[in-house]
Amino acid sequence: MPATLLGRWSDSSALSLGILGVGNIGMVHLKSASAMPGVTPVAAADAVPSNRDRAESAGVARTYDDYTTLLEHEDLDAVVVALPPFLHADAVERAAEAGVDVFVEKPLARTAEEAEEMIETAREADIALGVDHTLRYQPDMVGVKDEFDEGRVGHVPYASITRLNDGPLGRPPASEAPPAWPLDPEAVGGGSLLELGVHCLDVLEWLFGDLEVQSASMGQTLDVPVEDAATVLLRAPETETTITLHCGSYQWEQLPEVNTRLRLEGITGTITNQDHLPANFYADAAQSALTNATSRLRRSDPDVFGPTFYLQAHYDALEDFCDAIRNDEAPPVGGDVGLRTLELAEQAYELAAEGDDAALEVPEVVS
Numbered sequence: 050m051p052a053t054l055l056g057r058w059s060d061s062s063a064l065s066l067g068i069l070g071v072g073n074i075g076m077v078h079l080k081s082a083s084a085m086p087g088v089t090p091v092a093a094a095d096a097v098p099s100n101r102d103r104a105e106s107a108g109v110a111r112t113y114d115d116y117t118t119l120l121e122h123e124d125l126d127a128v129v130v131a132l133p134p135f136l137h138a139d140a141v142e143r144a145a146e147a148g149v150d151v152f153v154e155k156p157l158a159r160t161a162e163e164a165e166e167m168i169e170t171a172r173e174a175d176i177a178l179g180v181d182h183t184l185r186y187q188p189d190m191v192g193v194k195d196e197f198d199e200g201r202v203g204h205v206p207y208a209s210i211t212r213l214n215d216g217p218l219g220r221p222p223a224s225e226a227p228p229a230w231p232l233d234p235e236a237v238g239g240g241s242l243l244e245l246g247v248h249c250l251d252v253l254e255w256l257f258g259d260l261e262v263q264s265a266s267m268g269q270t271l272d273v274p275v276e277d278a279a280t281v282l283l284r285a286p287e288t289e290t291t292i293t294l295h296c297g298s299y300q301w302e303q304l305p306e307v308n309t310r311l312r313l314e315g316i317t318g319t320i321t322n323q324d325h326l327p328a329n330f331y332a333d334a335a336q337s338a339l340t341n342a343t344s345r346l347r348r349s350d351p352d353v354f355g356p357t358f359y360l361q362a363h364y365d366a367l368e369d370f371c372d373a374i375r376n377d378e379a380p381p382v383g384g385d386v387g388l389r390t391l392e393l394a395e396q397a398y399e400l401a402a403e404g405d406d407a408a409l410e411v412p413e414v415v416s
Contacts, residue, residue, distance in 0.1 A: 062087065063087050063088060063089045064087060064088045064089065064126040064127060064371055064374070064375060065089055065091050065123075065124065065125050065126050065127075066082050066088055066089065066090045066091065066125065066126065066127050066128065066129065066371075067090070067091065067092045067093065067094070067119055067120070067123055067125045067127075067128040067129070067149075068082070068090060068092075068093040068094070068104070068109070068128070068129050068131065069093075069094050069116040069119065069128050069129065069130050069131060069132055069140055070094070070095055070116070070130065070131035070132040070133075070136075070154075071093045071094075071095045071100045071103060071104040071131070072095070072097070072100055072131065074131050074154060074363075075093070075095070075100075075129070075131030076100075076103060076104070076107065077360055077363050078129045078131055078152075078181075078363065078367060079093060079104060079107055079109060079129075080107055081360075081363055081364040081367050081368075082129075082367065083107060083108055084364070085364070085367070085368055085371065087371070087375065088368075088371050090108075090109055091109065091110050091111065091123065091125070092109060092110065092111045092112065092113065092119050092123045092125070093109045093111075093112050093113070093119075094112065094113040094114070094115060094116040094118070094119040095112070095114070096114055098114075101113075101114070111123070116128075116132065116136075116140055116143065117143050120143050120144060120146075120147045120149065121147075125147070125149050126149065126150065126374070127149060127150040127152060127177075127370075127371070127374060128140075128144055128149050128150075128151055128152070129152045129153075129154075129367070130144075130151055130152065130153040130154060131154050132154075133230045133231075133236055133237070134156060134158065134159050134236065134237045134238055134243075135159060135230065135235070135236040135237070137153055137154075137157065137158055137159075137163075137167065138158060138163050138167050138170075140153075141153065141167045141170055141171060141178065142167075142170050144176065145170050145171060145173070145174035145176055146174070148174065148176060149176060150176050150177040150178075150179075150374045151171065151176060151177070151178050151179070152179045152180075152181060152367060152370045152380075153167075153178065153179065153180050153181065153384075153387070154180075154181050155180055155181055155182055155247055155248065155251075155387065155390070156238065156243045156244075156247045156387065156390065156391060156394075157180050157384060157387025157388065157390075157391065158238070158387070158388075158391060159236075159237065159238030159239075159243075160238055160391065160395065161388060161391040161392045161395055164384065164387055164388040164391050165388060167384060168384040168385065168388060171384060177370075177373065177374050177379065177380050177383075178380065178383060178384040179370040179373070179380030179381075179382055179383055179384075180380075180382050180383065180384060180386055180387035181363065181366050181367070181382075182247070182248060182251040182252075182366070182382050182386060182387070182390070183248070183362040183363050183365075183366045184212075184248040184249070184251065184252045184309070184362070185251060185252050185255050185382070186361075186362035186363075186365045186366050186369075187309075187322075187359070187362045188325060188326075188327065189307070189309075189322035189323070189325040189326050190252055190311065190322060190325075191325070192322070192324070192325025193256070193311055193313065193320050193321070193322050193325060194255065194256055196320045197256060197313060201315070201317075201318070201320065202313065202314075202315025202316065202317050202318040202319065202320055203315050203316040203317045204288075204289070204315060204316050205288060205290050205313045205314060205315045205316075205320075206289070206290060206291065206314065206315075206316070207290065207291050207292070207313075207314040208253075208256075208257070208290055208291075208292045208311070208312065208313045208314065209292065209293045209294075209295075209310070209311075209312050210249045210252065210253060210292070210293075210294050210295075210309070210310065210311045210312075211294075211295045211296070211309065211310045212245045212246070212248060212249050212295075212308065212309045212310075213245075213296065213297050213299070213300040213302075213308045213309075214245065214298055214300065214302040214308055215298060215299075215300065215301045215302045216231070216241070216244070216277060216298025216299070217231035217232060217298070218271070218273075218298075220301050220302070221301075231244075232273050232274055232275060233274070233275075234274055234275050237275065239275055239276065239398065240267075240273070240275030240276035240277055240279070240298065241275075241276055241277050241278060241279050241296045241297050241298045242267070242276060242279040242281075242296060242394050242397060242398070243391075243394055244298065245296040245297070245298065246279055246281070246294065246296040246394060246397075247387075247390040247391065247394060249294050249296060250294070250389075250390045250393045250394065251382075251386060251389075251390050252311070253283065253285070253292060253294065254389065254390075254393075256313075257285035257287065257288045257290050257292070258285055258286075258287035258288065259285070259286065259287065260283045260284070260285055260292070260393060261283060261284045261285075261286060262281060262282075262283055262393055262396040262397050262400060263282045263283060263284055263400075264281075264282045264400055264404070265279065265280065265281045265282070265396075265397035265398070265400045265401040265404075266279070266280050266401050266404060267279050267398070267401045268280075268297075270297075270299040271299060277297055277298045277299045278295070278296070278297035278298075278299055279294075279295070279296050279297070279397065279401075280293065280294070280295045281293070281294040281295075281397045282294075283393075307322075307323070307326060309322065310322065310323070366382065369381050369382070370382075
């Protein structure tokens with residue numbers, strides 16, 4: 050276990066943190082902050098009573114049923130926004146009014162235009178705006194980047210990335226209906242491309258520099274109102290690399306299987322994230338899964354750091370953000386990064402729509 054998880058500073062210099070939304074990912078951030086040196090999570094807000102109860106059990110001092118009330122009553126250094134995407138812009142605006150720095154779950158916003166407004170709001174209020182693009186913090190992705198940057202396989206003409214999971218519907222049999230908002234285009238802005246694809250787009254630009262979207266297609270393997278599959282063809286002019294990206298929320302996720310594949314085909318060999326999984330990953334993940342299953346049977350909280358491979362990345366991303374604001378620096382993954390992924394996603398949506406229109410076009414018949 051990293052040294053950062055073994056203890057916390059308890060002096061008055063600790064950053065005071067609020068968590069806006071304590072569903073699944075909000076609880077990850079809350080427990081990450083609780084284990085982080087120099088950070089104190091003092092308050093959490095959620096409209097769901099059971100989520101507030103979980104936050105209190107995790108040790109947060111105060112809970113609220115509304116994030117605006119929390120921001121009005123708490124004296125904070127920063128907040129984590131782990132709310133549904135349709136609330137991100139308002140939460141940033143409320144945080145700006147309170148003069149509080151903000152770390153926002155991805156996607157930053159539902160549209161690029163909304164993201165631009167959020168960035169401007171933060172700039173005018175002189176607050177920091179960070180985005181939780183955690184894929185770049187996973188050790189397998191870091192390993193790929195290190196090999197690529199070192200030139201281990203020379204020029205890379207082609208690369209591919211795939212990211213799949215079971216989305217908001219979860220694995221059957223369903224014990225209860227999923228929340229309505231993840232499948233509402235107005236609430237989330239899109240489907241798999243915004244939920245999963247923005248992570249991939251971020252990693253690809255982190256690796257290859259600016260990307261160009263060349264073509265795209267969207268699919269619906271399930272009867273849902275947003276795409277549950279997206280395939281995008283991209284080009285990186287700086288490295289002259291052609292890239293395919295596929296993401297989907299149609300495949301049942303079976304932990305500890307890693308559901309993200311990144312592969313770089315270089316002229317002297319191949320780099321893949323599979324080669325950079327921790328040697329003990331599967332054994333540790335299986336043990337964590339067993340421990341978590343036992344915790345559920347006992348009706349106690351599972352260990353959010355197991356399997357650590359995934360959730361440690363969230364810890365590292367939040368820690369990077371907190372370190373930056375503590376040192377009065379720009380966040381390492383800022384609003385501009387979140388905006389860029391949305392711009393690329395919107396280009397893909399537009400090209401996919403043009404393809405659909407072309408496919409439906411009926412030639413005029415001249416008699």
